[in-house]
Each structure stands twice: as structure tokens, then as C-alpha cells.
Amino acid sequence: MSSTMPSHRDHVINEINELLFKHGFETSNIYDRSCFDLVARRELLLLLMKVLINVDGFSAAHAQEIKRVARTFLASPLLVGIKSKNEVLEEDVVYERHGIPVIAPTTLRNIVVEEIYPEIFADRGGYYVEIDGQIVKDVRESQDLSLKDLADLAHVSRETIYKYETGRVRAQPETAFLLESILNMRITLSVDLFQVPQQKNMDKKDEGEPRELVDLGFGVINTNRTPFDALAKAETQNVDVNKKTEPLITDLEKNRNQKVLKRMATNLKDLSDVIGTDAVFILEKKKKLDSIDGVPVVHSWEIGEMKDPAEFLKMLAERRECN
Incomplete structure (x- = not known):
């Protein structure tokens, strides 16, 4: 496996580079042995991208470095990978490694080509979505449903619906999609993949060289x-x-x-x-x-x-x- 993986990774990087270029991104050369493999820009969006076969190989040191560069240039770091451990990364799901969002190549293609942004993110314990609580409340009230009415229809507790509406908890995808079917309204939020990392005190700009x-x-x-x-x-x-x-x-x-x-x-x-x-x-x-x-x-x-x-x-x- 070790003899074929580098060429496989190179193939994935080249495919991503071609995909971005064909859809209006200006792309850099490919940089090996760097915290990012390529840089891509389209209008105001600047991406620092790292591509790995196994995303568990992405170290905390690389994450810290790519965040520092991203903060400096108001760029968005993004890790594209094939698998974690022995499991293939799922399409349209956002993962995370050391504070950097992680997606599969198919997810990136859906974003770039179809402008379909993922709503599901993986975390400890499973998959989750963020719910727009205000929309849930507004639609529920417009349909003259009480908290208990909606809870009974969705097979959850009244308190859970209240927490959804007040933004206190995230939901499992199945529950969120059932609520969407009941309310006949999209209530889930797309995951914001393209954030600029927040400034940290570790960026000591007064100790550099020259x-x-x-x-x-x-x-x-x-x-x-x-x-x-x-x-x-x-x-x-x-x-x-x-x-x-x-x-x-x-x-x-x-x-x-x-x-x-x-x-x-x-x-x-x-x-x-x-x-x-x-x-x-x-x-x-x-x-x-x-x-x-x-x-x-x-x-x-x-x-x-x-x-x-x-x-x-x-x-x-x-x-x-x-x-």
C-alpha cells in the first residue's frame, strides 16, 4: 500500500487542481512538504488546501502552521481526504481535524460544480446538523402548533423542541429531516466551511526574523x-x-x-x-x-x-x- 499511496494522492491533488481551475479558480503550483498543497482563489474566496489519503496523518503542527498563514491572508484552510482510519469519508459530510474542516473530494465537487453545501457534520457520537431555531418557531406558530404538538409529531420531547428553537442543541439528521417534512420548510443550516481561523495569542509577530x-x-x-x-x-x-x-x-x-x-x-x-x-x-x-x-x-x-x-x-x- 505504501508504494501506491503517493501516486494515488498525487492523482487526487491533480484532479482537485483541474476541478478548481475549470470552475473559475486561479490556482497555484502544487507544493509538496508544505502545510498546504495548493492555494486557490476565486473572487474574495482564498483557499489553502491540504490533500491526504488518510486524514489522521494531518498533524497538530501542520494545522497550527496553516492556521497562522490563513489568518494572515484572511484565507480559509481546508483539508480534503479519502479516509479516516479504515473508513471512507462520506459525501456531503464535514469532518474536523485540529480545528480544520475536512471533506471528501466528492463533497468539494458538489460545492464547486453544483453549489451544494453540506449540512451534516461529524463529531463525537455521530452525525449532527445545526437547526435555524427561529424558523422552526415561526413556522410552528404560523401552523398553530404548540411545542408539545410538534414534539409529538417528531417523536421527541417538548424540551428538545424548545432547545432547538433557542439554539441550545444540535440535532441528529433524521430528526431534523423529519421536522422539515412536518413543517414543509427547510430548517437546517449549511456548514460554514470557509471561515478564517480566529486570531490566537500564539502568533507572536514581534519575535520573528529578520x-x-x-x-x-x-x-x-x-x-x-x-x-x-x-x-x-x-x-x-x-x-x-x-x-x-x-x-x-x-x-x-x-x-x-x-x-x-x-x-x-x-x-x-x-x-x-x-x-x-x-x-x-x-x-x-x-x-x-x-x-x-x-x-x-x-x-x-x-x-x-x-x-x-x-x-x-x-x-x-x-x-x-x-x-
């Missing part, structure tokens, strides 16, 4: 499982270089040779195009170099002579325009 950017007034987050080295964003509110203060994706020199830097430049350009942000190399070499294969270069000694992030962003814009 220190020159931190000292200049940038928040910097270093990454270990991405095709780049760090994320940087101006912390001050008075930065105004064509109103462009989006986060930057950054690669550092780290004693890398020119061949490696050129390969990294390809990744930076690809990701910056899809994400819609700037990329930059921060180099320590004294030799003046304005760009590597179209990606602007700013030297550490140049940053040391700057007063604020605005100067850095201005230099970055000038070198970008020269390419």
Missing part, C-alpha cells in the same frame, strides 16, 4: 512548513504606499546559493500572484542586487538605513516596477 524588519516596525511570523520563510506586515497605521499594506511573503538568504534562491523565486512569484500580495527576498550580501528572477530584493543593510515601513514598501514598489 530582526531588521521587526525593528523597522513590521510584524513578522516565521514559518517552517511553507514554500517561504516568513510573513511580514507593517504594524503602523500611517503606512501609505498606494494604500498597499497587505502582508508580504518573504524568503531569507540563510546561506543559500543562487540556484536555490532562483528556485525559491519561482515559488514566491507563483504564490504572490494567486494570493494577491507582494513577495520579497531579504538578503545579507553586500553585493547590490535588485531582484532575483523578477522578485524584488532588499538588503539587510538597506533596511538598517530606513526610518519606517513606508520607506521599505516604497523601495519594494520601485524594484517591483523595474522588473
Whole structure:
């Protein structure tokens, strides 16, 4: 099994990439050994996607990293998988691993092609749905049904109906679908797959590298499982270089040779195009170099002579325009 699984996974990734591209998404290259395999954008929706055969192989460390990147770019992390343990993931059901939503490839296809969003999510103890309690109450009252009347029809307790209406409990799918049949109204809510992870205190933006950017007034987050080295964003509110203060994706020199830097430049350009942000190399070499294969270069000694992030962003814009 171990000899066939990588090619199987590659096949799934390529199918997903083609699916997204055919339906209006701009997609990145595929990145192995990263917390995400590809980035996809359609209008305001930006996805960071990881594809696995067995979703139990998705580690907490990878989840933490993809969340940090997603928060920075207001993106939605999404894990697509085939199975968990020995069970195949079911169609139109949302699972979860380390706070990241998990779906099967067929579920993704239904969303992208048919705009059919899943309503059922898996949790400890089974499958559940969220009920729009206000709709249940409004329709029940419009049909002159008491809490007990509806409870008797749905074979649940009066207290359960009350909890549904007040949003205190989730329902099992069978009960929810029976209520929909009784009320002749959709009462279930689609699962919100495309959320941006909430900010956490673990994102320590003042401890990153390079220190020159931190000292200049940038928040910097270093990454270990991405095709780049760090994320940087101006912390001050008075930065105004064509109103462009989006986060930057950054690669550092780290004693890398020119061949490696050129390969990294390809990744930076690809990701910056899809994400819609700037990329930059921060180099320590004294030799003046304005760009590597179209990606602007700013030297550490140049940053040391700057007063604020605005100067850095201005230099970055000038070198970008020269390419």
C-alpha cells in the first residue's frame, strides 16, 4: 500500500487542481512538504488546501502552521481526504481535524460544480446538523402548533423542541429531516466551511526574523512548513504606499546559493500572484542586487538605513516596477 499511496494522492491533488481551475479558480503550483498543497482563489474566496489519503496523518503542527498563514491572508484552510482510519469519508459530510474542516473530494465537487453545501457534520457520537431555531418557531406558530404538538409529531420531547428553537442543541439528521417534512420548510443550516481561523495569542509577530524588519516596525511570523520563510506586515497605521499594506511573503538568504534562491523565486512569484500580495527576498550580501528572477530584493543593510515601513514598501514598489 505504501508504494501506491503517493501516486494515488498525487492523482487526487491533480484532479482537485483541474476541478478548481475549470470552475473559475486561479490556482497555484502544487507544493509538496508544505502545510498546504495548493492555494486557490476565486473572487474574495482564498483557499489553502491540504490533500491526504488518510486524514489522521494531518498533524497538530501542520494545522497550527496553516492556521497562522490563513489568518494572515484572511484565507480559509481546508483539508480534503479519502479516509479516516479504515473508513471512507462520506459525501456531503464535514469532518474536523485540529480545528480544520475536512471533506471528501466528492463533497468539494458538489460545492464547486453544483453549489451544494453540506449540512451534516461529524463529531463525537455521530452525525449532527445545526437547526435555524427561529424558523422552526415561526413556522410552528404560523401552523398553530404548540411545542408539545410538534414534539409529538417528531417523536421527541417538548424540551428538545424548545432547545432547538433557542439554539441550545444540535440535532441528529433524521430528526431534523423529519421536522422539515412536518413543517414543509427547510430548517437546517449549511456548514460554514470557509471561515478564517480566529486570531490566537500564539502568533507572536514581534519575535520573528529578520530582526531588521521587526525593528523597522513590521510584524513578522516565521514559518517552517511553507514554500517561504516568513510573513511580514507593517504594524503602523500611517503606512501609505498606494494604500498597499497587505502582508508580504518573504524568503531569507540563510546561506543559500543562487540556484536555490532562483528556485525559491519561482515559488514566491507563483504564490504572490494567486494570493494577491507582494513577495520579497531579504538578503545579507553586500553585493547590490535588485531582484532575483523578477522578485524584488532588499538588503539587510538597506533596511538598517530606513526610518519606517513606508520607506521599505516604497523601495519594494520601485524594484517591483523595474522588473
